[in-house]
Amino acid sequence: MKARVRILDVYSGRYTVFINENDAKNAKLHPDDLVRIEAGKKTVYGSVAISGVVGEGEIGVSRDVLGLHNFSEGEIVNVMPSGIPESVRYIKKKMHGEKLRKVEIEAIVKDIVDRKLRDIEISSFVTSLEINGLDMDEIAALTVAMAETGDMLDIDRKPIMDVHSIGGVPGNKTNILVVPIVAAAGLTIPKTSSRAITSAAGTADVVEVFADVSFSLDEIKRIVEKIGACLVWGGALNLAPADDITIKSERALSIDPTGLMLASIMSKKYAMGSQYVLIDIPTGKGVKVETVDQARALARDFIELGKRLGQYVEVAVTYGGQPIGHTVGPALEAREALSTLMTGKGPGSLIEKATGLAGILLEMGGAAPSGMGKKMAREILESGKAWEKMREIIEEQGGNPDIKPEEIPIGDKTYTFTASTSGYVTAIDNRAVTGIAKAAGAPEDKGAGIELHVKVGEKVKEGDPLFTVHAESEARLDQAIVLARRTEPIRIEGMVLQRIGNI
Numbered sequence: 001m002k003a004r005v006r007i008l009d010v011y012s013g014r015y016t017v018f019i020n021e022n023d024a025k026n027a028k029l030h031p032d033d034l035v036r037i038e039a040g041k042k043t044v045y046g047s048v049a050i051s052g053v054v055g056e057g058e059i060g061v062s063r064d065v066l067g068l069h070n071f072s073e074g075e076i077v078n079v080m081p082s083g084i085p086e087s088v089r090y091i092k093k094k095m096h097g098e099k100l101r102k103v104e105i106e107a108i109v110k111d112i113v114d115r116k117l118r119d120i121e122i123s124s125f126v127t128s129l130e131i132n133g134l135d136m137d138e139i140a141a142l143t144v145a146m147a148e149t150g151d152m153l154d155i156d157r158k159p160i161m162d163v164h165s166i167g168g169v170p171g172n173k174t175n176i177l178v179v180p181i182v183a184a185a186g187l188t189i190p191k192t193s194s195r196a197i198t199s200a201a202g203t204a205d206v207v208e209v210f211a212d213v214s215f216s217l218d219e220i221k222r223i224v225e226k227i228g229a230c231l232v233w234g235g236a237l238n239l240a241p242a243d244d245i246t247i248k249s250e251r252a253l254s255i256d257p258t259g260l261m262l263a264s265i266m267s268k269k270y271a272m273g274s275q276y277v278l279i280d281i282p283t284g285k286g287v288k289v290e291t292v293d294q295a296r297a298l299a300r301d302f303i304e305l306g307k308r309l310g311q312y313v314e315v316a317v318t319y320g321g322q323p324i325g326h327t328v329g330p331a332l333e334a335r336e337a338l339s340t341l342m343t344g345k346g347p348g349s350l351i352e353k354a355t356g357l358a359g360i361l362l363e364m365g366g367a368a369p370s371g372m373g374k375k376m377a378r379e380i381l382e383s384g385k386a387w388e389k390m391r392e393i394i395e396e397q398g399g400n401p402d403i404k405p406e407e408i409p410i411g412d413k414t415y416t417f418t419a420s421t422s423g424y425v426t427a428i429d430n431r432a433v434t435g436i437a438k439a440a441g442a443p444e445d446k447g448a449g450i451e452l453h454v455k456v457g458e459k460v461k462e463g464d465p466l467f468t469v470h471a472e473s474e475a476r477l478d479q480a481i482v483l484a485r486r487t488e489p490i491r492i493e494g495m496v497l498q499r500i501g502n503i
């Protein structure tokens with residue numbers, strides 16, 4: 001049917017088009033049907049919503065769909081039912097545990113990028129990967145398909161280094177320190193990050209507190225060739241565009257299927273043209289990888305995938321048994337990361353991990369002799385050179401290089417939990433900490449999160465502060481308090497673990 005475009009100020013995160021009820025009846029269109037919208041040579045897909053907000057002969061276009069194609073008000077377009085894409089059959093093959101052929105994987109990725117697959121089908125695909133997994137052939141095909149359906153960056157400053165964490169551990173602001181340390185040594189490191197997938201703050205969510213993270217590839221090329229580094233959000237770029245779409249489903253389900261994780265990370269590294277890639281696998285109770293053996297197996301997969309992509313990959317298996325540093329949540333983590341860079345002093349876990357990873361990268365890139373990288377990284381941090389490089393990054397990314405960490409606004413609705421007994425902190429539950437920070441509003445509410453006043457191994461007395469919840473609303477704070485009381489994220493034990501009564 002022909003229809004006249006009406007642009008509606010609706011933003012739902014879905015690709016919705018609005019059709020008048022009579023037109024829908026005549027065209028045999030039903031709610032959530034997929035339709036093709038042909039505007040000249042451009043074809044865009046959307047899901048139908050039937051509504052009286054548009055009159056007969058009109059099609060309402062949401063802001064989401066407008067992001068796919070710049071329709072003009074009153075433009076005449078051709079609208080027709082799209083039918084079920086062939087790739088749905090391939091998704092069902094994976095649901096049933098069958099191996100997918102390269103062409104089938106390519107079809108799924110293309111239909112995701114073209115928005116021919118709706119949320120329900122994408123979530124089904126992600127769930128089937130969680131249940132049935134992918135072998136290395138499928139992972140390699142998925143990685144290349146994800147990269148090649150988007151743009152690729154060609155940076156002249158070589159060698160190009162990169163670092164990426166599989167995530168999962170709360171407070172993992174590490175790479176916000178690693179990137180300026182490595183770049184201060186003269187190496188090139190165009191870091192892209194995703195927003196939170198399972199955590200309360202992805203690196204892109206944290207950096208966005210003090211700098212822009214959404215740039216075009218040309219802008220990134222200019223920044224990186226000027227200062228040797230960036231800290232940007234991969235989802236804003238047309239880099240592996242299927243990645244951010246599938247991440248939205250992962251975030252909703254709080255899952256990160258291993259095969260998709262490998263492809264998600266390496267497709268972005270491949271698209272950025274990264275030649276030397278360090279992968280961080282946080283390992284321990286309550287994170288994505290719980291044992292060193294599992295971490296080593298995953299490391300071998302990353303290295304093998306890198307070989308197939310022509311990239312040199314090394315892996316650092318890192319301690320993930322408790323949060324990194326003392327803060328969880330975008331603004332709180334931004335404060336801690338910037339303060340540590342500015343002073344060269346901060347939480348031992350953060351400095352130890354950041355200089356460890358940066359040290360490996362310095363050795364991989366030939367900037368430090370073998371075995372001397374960590375020492376060199378520490379000197380770069382403590383000398384203030386890393387902070388000077390971070391100031392350059394902040395300025396080039398539209399932030400205030402004279403930022404004062406303590407001036408970054410954090411949630412002013414707070415509640416502090418104290419120790420109910422004296423003893424030693426024997427465990428901090430990563431998943432509980434993440435859950436409480438998210439209940440408080442993170443990462444959407446930048447100021448929400450948790451400040452940890454103790455870490456594992458520290459001695460506490462009854463009444464000592466353990467952690468403070470920050471929120472931007474009383475309602476969110478109440479939710480977080482209820483969850484914290486139920487999950488008790490910090491375990492304290494004295495030498496007398498239990499008294500067994502004479503019963």
Ligand SMILES: O=P(O)(O)OC[C@H]1O[C@H](OP(=O)(O)O)[C@H](O)[C@@H]1O
Nearest residue numbers: 165167168193194197198199202203
């Ligand atoms: O912890 P969750 O949210 O599951 O994983 C997502 C986080 O892990 C990676 O961290 P980095 O960018 O390498 O620092 C991603 O970019 C993202 O920030």
Ligand SMILES: Nc1ccnc(=O)[nH]1
Nearest residue numbers: 166167194261264265
């Ligand atoms: N699945 C993912 C985990 C961490 N980082 C990513 O970019 N993707």
